[in-house]
Amino acid sequence: MNLQAIETAIRAFLQCRDGQDLVFPRPGEAEVDETWLTKFAYFGPLVSEFNDSLDAGFEQENFTLDKKIVDLRNAFAHGRLFTDFEKFPARLWKFGTKNSNGKILVEFSELLTPEWLLKNHNFAAREYGKVLRCFKRRKYKGLR
Numbered sequence: 001m002n003l004q005a006i007e008t009a010i011r012a013f014l015q016c017r018d019g020q021d022l023v024f025p026r027p028g029e030a031e032v033d034e035t036w037l038t039k040f041a042y043f044g045p046l047v048s049e050f051n052d053s054l055d056a057g058f059e060q061e062n063f064t065l066d067k068k069i070v071d072l073r074n075a076f077a078h079g080r081l082f083t084d085f086e087k088f089p090a091r092l093w094k095f096g097t098k099n100s101n102g103k104i105l106v107e108f109s110e111l112l113t114p115e116w117l118l119k120n121h122n123f124a125a126r127e128y129g130k131v132l133r134c135f136k137r138r139k140y141k142g143l144r
Contacts, residue, residue: 002124003073007043009131010050011036012143016135017053022142043077044070050131063134069127072120075108089113 012022014036025032032038047065054060075094083090094108110116135143 002121002128003069003076006069006124006128006131007046007073008037009128009135009143010046011041013131013135013140014046014049014053016138016140016142043073054134059134059137063130065127065130066123069124071108072124075110079108081112089116 015022018036020035022037023035024037044067047067047070051060051064054063075092079092079094081090081092089112091109091111093106096105096107098104132143
């Protein structure tokens with residue numbers, strides 16, 4: 001949930017940064033204008049755009065997002081969850097593209113133990129908090 005929320009918060013931040021209102025489409029609308037909230041954008045470039053938007057000094061020191069959040073989010077969004085047991089822990093794999101040897105790169109492989117899940121839940125919550133605190137510091141409206 002925090003991984004999905006952080007993307008929305010970054011998009012809202014960028015929308016406000018550009019002086020646009022935070023307006024979501026109404027249910028049932030078939031077409032909408034392109035905004036930071038609606039346009040197709042990969043998560044990694046969104047994180048970079050957010051980090052590049054931070055003012056030097058306090059904002060960069062306190063709100064810069066750790067790029068590891070991209071790997072974590074992408075693993076959950078695009079990875080494969082597998083267990084050969086009937087219960088957890090499962091392993092989360094994310095595969096990349098084919099290399100010059102014709103082999104697929106393994107980009108992510110983690111055993112989802114309770115400790116690992118808690119550690120990464122807390123990490124994602126901290127990164128999400130950075131976006132919210134910067135949003136509030138700039139007095140942008142629309143996120144809680």
